[in-house]
Amino acid sequence: MAIIKKILIANRGEIAVRIIRTAKIMGIQTVVIYHEMDAQTLPVREADEAFEVFGATPVAAYLDIEAILAIGRRTGADSVHPGFGFLAENASFAKACNDAGLIFIGPDSKVISLMGDKVKAREFIINKGFPVAPSAIEEDDPAVFLENARKIGSPLLIKAAAGGGGKGMRIIRDLSELEMQIDEAKSESLRYFGDDRIYCERYIDQPRHIEVQVFGDQQGNVVHLWERECSIQRRFQKIIEETPSPALTPLQREQICSTAVEIARAAEYVNAGTIEFIMSPDGKFYFLEMNTRLQVEHPVTEMVTGFDLVALQINIAAGKPLDILQENIHQTGHAFECRIYAEDPDNQFMPATGEILLLKPPVGPGVRFDCGLNSGLSVTSAFDPMIAKVIVHAQNRQQAILRTRQALHDTVLLGLTTNTAYLERIMAHPDFMAGKLHTHFLEERQDALKGSLPDDKLKEMLLAAANLADRHTHQAVCEVPEPHRSMGAWRN
Amino acid sequence: MKQKYEILEQQFESYLIRQGDQMVLCLNDKETPVSLTTCGEGEYILKVADAAHRIWLKQKGDDIFIHLAGCSWHIRSIDPLAALSSKSGGSENSALAPMPGTVVALKAQKGEHITKGTTIMVIESMKMETSIKAWRDGVIEELYYDVNDTFDRKAVLVTFAPDDEIDDEIDDEPND
Secondary structure, three states: OOOOOEEEEOOOHHHHHHHHHHHHHOOOEEEEEEOHHHOOOHHHHHOOEEEEOOOOOHHHHOOOHHHHHHHHHHHOOOEEEOOOOOOOOOHHHHHHHHHOOOEEOOOOHHHHHHHHOHHHHHHHHHHOOOOEOOEEEOOOOHHHHHHHHHHHOOOEEEEEEEEEOOEEEEEEOOHHHHHHHHHHHHHHHHHHHOOOOEEEEEOOOOOEEEEEEEEEOOOOOEEEEEEEEEEEEEOOEEEEEEEOOOOOOHHHHHHHHHHHHHHHHHOOOOEEEEEEEEEOOOOOEEEEEEEOOOOOOHHHHHHHHOOOHHHHHHHHHOOOOOOOOHHHOOOOOEEEEEEEEOEEHHHOOEEOOEEOOEEEOOOOOOEEEEEOOOOOOEEOOOOOOEEEEEEEEEOOHHHHHHHHHHHHHHOEEEOOOOOHHHHHHHHHOHHHHOOOOOOOHHHHOOOOOOOOOOOHHHHHHHHHHHHHHOHHHHHHHHHOOOOHHHHOOOOO | OOEEEEEOOEEEEEEEEEEOOEEEEEEOOEEEEEEEEEEEOOEEEEEEOOEEEEEEEEEEOOEEEEEEOOEEEEEEEEOHHHHHOOOOOOOOOEEEOOOOEEEEEEOOOOOOEEOOOOEEEEEEEOOEEEEEEOOOOEEEEEEOOOOOOEEOOOOEEEEEOOOHHHHHOOOOOOOO
16 A cells, blocks of 8 residues: 655646645645646645646646656655546556556556547447447448448437547537538547547437446445536536436436446446436436546535545545445535636627636535636636636535525626626526426527626616726816816706 | 716716715716725725615726626726727727637738638637638738737737728828
8 A cells, every 4th residue: 555645736727726625634745737827826826836837838738748757756746636637538647657656546547548438438338238329330331330320310429439528529410411520520530639530329309417426446346426417518518517416216316326336347447437327308328428537526526425535536546445335425415516617608608818806705604616716817718718616515406506596696706707697597597496407408598598688776886886986087076176076067 | 077888788878976075976867876985805885875785896997897786797988089989899900819719720921912711820719710811802911829829809810911002092080
């Protein structure tokens, strides 16, 4: 068994802050990498040591494996936490860390490779007898593939084998365009992932995205920490997640979670992982993909189970056995996570940029705010526009919705456009409150979820505040002597 | 002393007058006593008539950001002089970025004469690529970003040298 004393965090923003927080509690030192654009962000100040990394683009800096390993050697780090995104699911990175004597806090590079290739992952799942949606894999003869794809029927999804996380996906409803769409998808896939392999899958209408958190230790024990529902998505990206899922009966919950455990066992999975399923309206569920890393939405699981998932990851990486029995892992209450994005929901979710003039996080019982930025920092288009997460826990779903809406209401972020008001409108929608969710929820209710113009009373308040605060106006008014000042704008 | 402010693309005229110690807002022929008292970093108590509201407010140049009634509002102060000039979102000589993003490829060079419709550069945002094409024939005066540089929305991406024919016309407009 190893002792982890110093973790090198190969990530940035709120997840880097979150990993550092647990490390501090465990008495573990931290080293963080950063690109110049992130020099003033929270993780750089919170870590014990910070080192600049360089790249052709800011994102590329966080992908420089050689530089990261060199920093590991230099600082005497004994382990690496990759966070999510960037190198978290890069099998070569995981292997390179282990070869360099740095414990990779995550699963084995072989299973990362298996689950990262979405076609190989599906084949593995099918061979083990788990349910997948009807699909067609590319064959040597493109004509055969086209025929098989057509047989799946409409609507269908074209997905990139090297994609995942919603990237490189397209929905086809008109099969006459199939050949052209396949060609376009392949060229796009080659451009973005360096791999043009694609596959087709039957598209389930009104699907619900249900995923299960699993953990495996080096001794072969596997447990699940229940499920999360992530059906509220825009552009195939999750923006609201919750646990437990309002869609499942206790029996379905038991089935989906134990299936996830079986999949993890079959893959001899070690450390944190999430198995994503698609649930159709008739209650059937199908394997979608497995993510071999910690997920953005992991905090909702922490809120209802009471576990610190990063602490579990570190302990497993150090070789400690999972000291928990499945029957002792319970869900208490309900939790939501809302992702705050710098974007304009009323303008096709156009990414927004700007300086954060004021940031005031929401506080209160059951309220958690994960963020890597503070006032004075700028949000640019260099990175993903997610700037913070509001995570809320309460006794039941109804209470959790009310508490989350209040937290969003109280979140002050001045200086750029964000989706906080939009998130609140979603949660106030009667269908959301009734738990009638599916992955097209937002698209279907586009008009209903649009922001409304301020009423006269609100306009009056805003103009009063603007006039009073606006230095020029205020000064001009104060400088004018009486009686002219009281006369206002009256002129001959 | 009339102030023009823009909220969600609607413009409003209003002004403040002082009656003794009390500030009064004049809006739509209505006069309302108002006050703004600071009580923390960016935090204020706004009083409009008899109602008090806790707000947060920050100003940056002509942009005023206010958190009020659980929402964030962006109010723009309209400079009356600027409204007179023809400055708007870009001129016929420059192209502004439609969204924040990164330059993926440059297809033309500074000083190059290109024809209308030619692709000047390819930009990328949210994994979507867009081509910036020449909107007229002309000579490229300047390209402001290199491949892999990032830019904000409305950033000037490329300018054409002013068209010779337009420069030859007599300019009757008053200077700004």
